Amino acid sequence: MRIGPLATGGLVAGGPLRAFLVTALLSVLMLPCLRTVGLRVFSMASETYMSGTHSAAFVTCPNEQVAKELARGIVEKKLAACVNIVPQITSVYEWQGKIEEDSEVLLMIKTRSSKVSALAEYVRSKHPYEVAEVISLPIDQGNPPYLKWLGDTVPE
Numbered sequence: 001m002r003i004g005p006l007a008t009g010g011l012v013a014g015g016p017l018r019a020f021l022v023t024a025l026l027s028v029l030m031l032p033c034l035r036t037v038g039l040r041v042f043s044m045a046s047e048t049y050m051s052g053t054h055s056a057a058f059v060t061c062p063n064e065q066v067a068k069e070l071a072r073g074i075v076e077k078k079l080a081a082c083v084n085i086v087p088q089i090t091s092v093y094e095w096q097g098k099i100e101e102d103s104e105v106l107l108m109i110k111t112r113s114s115k116v117s118a119l120a121e122y123v124r125s126k127h128p129y130e131v132a133e134v135i136s137l138p139i140d141q142g143n144p145p146y147l148k149w150l151g152d153t154v155p156e
Helices: 004-008 015-046 064-076 113-126 144-153
Strands: 054-061 082-095 098-112 135-138
Touching (some): 054 064, 064 082, 098 113, 098 144
Antiparallel strands (some): 082 098
């Protein structure tokens, strides 16, 4: 007893041709998808990033209006590529010998590490606090296309 194509006395007419056409059609349809995936993988693998080139800086503000004004000025002056405004945080801290608790707004600022001192100077000049918080942490790793955008947006 024969099973499959041999049971009919040989290959089904057009079998190899049909298989070739199906393979060719699938290849053509999959090409855009494979190209996109390949470019993304290549981009991520080929981009090099020197750890610490960019930094994330943090600034607290007394309210959203101050936060928005500072954020806009920071981006307009090319001191950062992006500023996220995180609403309604609670800060507990010691000030002049007393424990204080205040509602604040947090700015998360992405910039070049070389711009942190100019950023701190700008914040000190515009911030209503007597002692404005400006701290930064170097970015060790990240999405290469994002880090490239950050570097392209904030000049040296």
